[in-house]
Amino acid sequence: MRLRNIKGARDVIAESPLVVHEPEEAKGRWKEIFGNCHPVRIEIGMGKGKFIHELAQANPGINYVGIEKYSSVLLRALQKMEKEPLPNLLFIRMDAEDITEIFDREEVDLIYLNFSDPWPKDRHAKRRLPSREFLARYDQILKKNGTLEFKTDNKDLFTFALEELAPAGWSAVNITFNLHEDAEMSEGNVMTEYEERFSSGGNPIYKYIIQR
Numbered sequence: 749m750r751l752r753n754i755k756g757a758r759d760v761i762a763e764s765p766l767v768v769h770e771p772e773e774a775k776g777r778w779k780e781i782f783g784n785c786h787p788v789r790i791e792i793g794m795g796k797g798k799f800i801h802e803l804a805q806a807n808p809g810i811n812y813v814g815i816e817k818y819s820s821v822l823l824r825a826l827q828k829m830e831k832e833p834l835p836n837l838l839f840i841r842m843d844a845e846d847i848t849e850i851f852d853r854e855e856v857d858l859i860y861l862n863f864s865d866p867w868p869k870d871r872h873a874k875r876r877l878p879s880r881e882f883l884a885r886y887d888q889i890l891k892k893n894g895t896l897e898f899k900t901d902n903k904d905l906f907t908f909a910l911e912e913l914a915p916a917g918w919s920a921v922n923i924t925f926n927l928h929e930d931a932e933m934s935e936g937n938v939m940t941e942y943e944e945r946f947s948s949g950g951n952p953i954y955k956y957i958i959q960r
Contacts, residue, residue: 754819754820754823757819757820757822757823758819760823760826761819761822761823761826761841764826764839766826766829766830766833766837766838766839767822767826767838767839767840767841768781768813768838768839768840771840771842771849771850772849772850774850775849775850775851775852775855776852776855778811778813778851778855781838782811782835782836782838784811786809786810786811786836787810787811787857787858788810788811788812788813788851788855788856788857789803789810789811789812789813789856789857789858789859789860790812790813790814790815790851790856790858790859790860791812791813791814791815791859791860791861791862792815792844792847792859792860792861792864792877793815793816793817793844793861793862793863793864793865793877794814794815794816794825794839794862795816795821795824795825795862795863795940795941795942796821796824796825796828796941797814797816797822797824797825797826797828797829797839798828798939798940798941799860799862799938799939799940800812800814800825800837800860801825801828801829801832801834801837802938803938804834804836804837805832805834806938807836808834808835808836809836810836811836811837811838812836812837812838813837813838813839813840814837814838814839814840815839815840815842815844815847816839816840816841817841817842817843817844818841819841822839822841825839826839844877844882844885845885847885847886847889848885848888848889851889852889853888853889854889854890854891854892854894855889855891856889856890856891856894857890857891857893857894858890858894858895858896858897859886859890859894859895859896859897860896860897860898861877861878861896861897861898861899862898862899862900862940862942862943863899863900863901863940863942863943863946864876864877864878864898864900864905865877866900866902866904866905868904873908876905876908876909877898878898878905878908878909878912879908879912880912880915880916883896883912883913883916883917883918884916887916887917887960890960892960893959894959895921895957895958895959896918896957896958896959897955897956897957898955898956898958899927899940899943899953899954899955900953900954900955901942901943901946901947901951901952901953901954902954903954906925906954906956909956910923910956913958917960918958918959918960919958919959919960920956920957920958921956921957921958921959922956922957923955923956923957924954924955924956925952925954926952926953926954927952927953927954927955928947928952928953929952933955
C-alpha cells in the first residue's frame with residue numbers, strides 16, 4: 749500500500765547515511781560496505797521497516813538490506829532508525845525489477861517478501877514479487893542453499909505464488925495457510941505492521957519458505 753506523498757521525503761532520503769545512494773556500485777561489495785563477512789539478507793518491499801529493524805536488532809551477526817520503492821514509505825523507516833540506529837541495517841530506494849544490478853551472484857543468503865502488492869489484474873502478473881519473472885531474478889542473487897520467505901493475507905496472491913513455483917524451478921520447503929495457528933511455522937515469527945493489523949482482525953496469514 750502506498751502512503752500519501754510526504755513533501756521533502758526524497759530530500760531527507762538523499763541526505764541520509766542510512767541509505768545506499770549509488771546501489772549499483774555496491775554490487776559484489778556488500779561485505780566491504782558493512783565492514784564484515786556476515787551473511788546478507790534482504791527484504792523487498794519493506795514498508796515502514798518494523799520487520800527488518802526487529803530482525804537486525806535481534807541478529808547482530810547478520811547484515812540486512814531493506815528495499816523500498818516509495819520515498820514516503822522509506823521515510824518512515826528512516827525515522828525509526830534515527831531513534832534506534834543499527835550497524836547491520838541499510839536501506840535502498842529502488843524498484844525491485846533492478847535487483848540483479850545491486851547484488852552479485854550468490855551474494856544474498858535469504859530473501860523476505862512480506863505483504864507484497866497483489867497487482868490483481870491479470871495483465872500485471874509479471875509485476876507480482878512472487879511471480880516466475882521475479883523468481884528468476886532472485887535465482888541470480890541467492891546462494892545455492894539460500895531460501896525465500898513470503899507472507900501475505902491475500903489468498904489469491906498466495907495461490908498464484910504457489911502455482912509459479914514449478915514453472916520457475918523452485919520447490920516449497922514449508923507451507924502454511926494459517927501462520928499464527930501453525931506452531932512450527934510461527935516459531936520466532938516477526939510481524940510486520942500490516943500483519944499485526946490483518947491478524948488482529950481474524951484474517952489468516954499465508955506463508956511459504958522455498959528453495960531452488
